[in-house]
Amino acid sequence: MNILTETIKKTNVYFCLDCGKCTSICPVALRNPEYSPRKVINAAVHSTPEEFFKSELLWECLTCKTCKERCPSDVYFSGFIRDVRSAAMEKEKKPECSHSGTLQTLMRIMTKPALSQNRLGWVTPNLKTSKENDYLYFVGCSPYLDAYFEYLDIDTIHSSRSAIKLLNRIGIEPTLLENERCCGHDLLWTGDVENFKKLAELNIEEIKKSGCKKIVVSCPECYNTLKVDYPKYLGDFGIEVIHITKLLVENLENDKLKFRNFKQKIEVTFQDPCRLGRYSGIYEEPRKLLEAIGKLEIIEMPRSRKGSICCGTSAWANCNMVSKQIQTDRLKEAKSTDADLLVTACSKCQIHFKCAMNDENTPESAKIKNVDLISLLADRLK
Amino acid sequence: MKKESKFEPKIVTFICTRSSHAMQKRRELKFPDNVKVIRIICLGRINPSFIFKTFERGADGVLLIGCPIDECQYSFGSKLAEEHLFTTKKIGNLLGIDKARLKLVNISLTKDLKFKSKVNKFFRDVKKLGPSPLSNR
Ligand code: SF4
Ligand code: SF4
Numbered sequence: 017m018n019i020l021t022e023t024i025k026k027t028n029v030y031f032c033l034d035c036g037k038c039t040s041i042c043p044v045a046l047r048n049p050e051y052s053p054r055k056v057i058n059a060a061v062h063s064t065p066e067e068f069f070k071s072e073l074l075w076e077c078l079t080c081k082t083c084k085e086r087c088p089s090d091v092y093f094s095g096f097i098r099d100v101r102s103a104a105m106e107k108e109k110k111p112e113c114s115h116s117g118t119l120q121t122l123m124r125i126m127t128k129p130a131l132s133q134n135r136l137g138w139v140t141p142n143l144k145t146s147k148e149n150d151y152l153y154f155v156g157c158s159p160y161l162d163a164y165f166e167y168l169d170i171d172t173i174h175s176s177r178s179a180i181k182l183l184n185r186i187g188i189e190p191t192l193l194e195n196e197r198c199c200g201h202d203l204l205w206t207g208d209v210e211n212f213k214k215l216a217e218l219n220i221e222e223i224k225k226s227g228c229k230k231i232v233v234s235c236p237e238c239y240n241t242l243k244v245d246y247p248k249y250l251g252d253f254g255i256e257v258i259h260i261t262k263l264l265v266e267n268l269e270n271d272k273l274k275f276r277n278f279k280q281k282i283e284v285t286f287q288d289p290c291r292l293g294r295y296s297g298i299y300e301e302p303r304k305l306l307e308a309i310g311k312l313e314i315i316e317m318p319r320s321r322k323g324s325i326c327c328g329t330s331a332w333a334n335c336n337m338v339s340k341q342i343q344t345d346r347l348k349e350a351k352s353t354d355a356d357l358l359v360t361a362c363s364k365c366q367i368h369f370k371c372a373m374n375d376e377n378t379p380e381s382a383k384i385k386n387v388d389l390i391s392l393l394a395d396r397l398k
Numbered sequence: 399m400k401k402e403s404k405f406e407p408k409i410v411t412f413i414c415t416r417s418s419h420a421m422q423k424r425r426e427l428k429f430p431d432n433v434k435v436i437r438i439i440c441l442g443r444i445n446p447s448f449i450f451k452t453f454e455r456g457a458d459g460v461l462l463i464g465c466p467i468d469e470c471q472y473s474f475g476s477k478l479a480e481e482h483l484f485t486t487k488k489i490g491n492l493l494g495i496d497k498a499r500l501k502l503v504n505i506s507l508t509k510d511l512k513f514k515s516k517v518n519k520f521f522r523d524v525k526k527l528g529p530s531p532l533s534n535r
């Protein structure tokens with residue numbers, strides 16, 4: 017069986033009924049009439065692997081998984097795309113990477129075993145961490161994103177500090193890895209499974225060496241990668257992976273976690289990140305935490321939770337006019353709720369939205385103040 | 399010790415067209431064989447991706463040669479290069495790439511900027527550091 021046929025079978029693609037429900041909901045199809053998941057499926061079934069792997073359409077999908085929520089036949093289209101990309105990559109077909117591929121290069125640099133990073137310079141003395149602890153906090157790429165996207169005025173380091181502050185409040189002084197590497201999410205989803213596995217192996221080795229029993233993660237992509245993809249590609253490594261919002265919600269009821277009320281009523285709207293929502297099923301925890309802040313009210317966007325719309329680009333690949341339009345549409349939707357703030361829980365959503373808002377062609381109706389969930393919570397700690 | 403003295407670092411130099419003419423005119427140094435020279439139209443063309451890719455592919459040092467900010471024929475190129483270099487150095491520091499492995503040296507047709515001694519110092523520094531931890535050697 018050739019690799020294309022195998023992937024088609026594995027991801028239920030043969031079950032496609034050609035009903036078009038996916039196309040009607042897909043944010044890319046909405047803005048790019050050339051694209052439709054259904055069309056890609058048709059092409060996959062009717063062409064040879066050689067022809068199919070050449071197609072540009074392979075790289076258009078955001079892997080946001082919205083189509084799977086609608087599909088009556090349980091076609092796992094984004095899983096199909098992930099796997100055919102890796103097959104295409106083996107045939108030297110590559111995606112067009114944003115930022116001249118810098119971020120992918122950094123990821124591949126991190127596969128070098130001799131690498132010795134200085135990635136913890138941001139850990140200030142007020143943050144309590146331990147050399148050895150049952151809990152390990154997997155930081156993710158925030159130090160790198162902070163340095164690279166300084167021009168966008170994002171503060172991913174503040175988010176990491178905030179995560180530790182919140183963990184400290186519930187009595188956890190986590191271990192941090194001095195040589196943590198990129199989780200490999202973006203390489204995996206753009207088809208570079210070989211380097212994804214290298215990163216995963218190096219991370220698992222370091223994690224095991226730390227002696228921790230649980231890994232806490234705040235980045236939705238790292239979370240899904242460590243929890244689902246590491247075991248899938250490398251086997252179970254025997255350590256529980258928890259998203260920080262789950263841990264915090266558990267601590268809302270006891271007195272450990274209390275937030276200061278806002279002085280005046282504030283309305284916020286929440287962007288469900290694809291990897292946290294549709295991929296991990298975490299919808300309620302971020303909302304419960306936000307609601308624990310007095311005088312804060314959540315106004316939902318018309319398309320939220322399972323129907324939430326992706327921030328327009330994924331894995332630093334294929335950022336184009338369609339991405340900008342998806343972002344502008346989504347920002348307009350957020351703004352139309354009349355909320356004061358758009359709360360995001362993924363640094364990439366934040367980077368993509370801020371980039372779109374920086375564009376001089378973006379209308380005022382798509383400009384809304386944006387804050388990171390973890391930072392907001394830590395800043396309101398009593 | 400013996401091994402270290404035999405070590406010939408792999409160095410990649412990005413040089414702008416104008417600086418390359420300036421080097422010829424001033425009869426400045428000839429690059430040794432272990433230096434791979436990549437001519438680009440203006441140093442403003444580089445960005446962090448060029449530099450990290452070069453390290454990823456095994457360079458022990460990366461040298462950028464361009465015009466002083468006030469002599470750049472594109473007016474903004476050298477300034478842009480400095481901005482990119484600033485970001486690259488910050489990220490390079492996170493990755494543990496020794497800052498001596500990456501250097502920008504200006505050359506001018508009219509002023510003596512001690513070009514030759516600066517470049518030679520860079521070569522010596524990289525040699526002293528030994529192979530880059532990213533070079534797979
Ligand atoms: S929704 Fe599912 S069954 Fe319908 S066209 Fe799309 S993939 Fe096929
Ligand atoms: S995963 Fe998202 S972008 Fe890709 S086809 Fe499905 S809905 Fe469209």
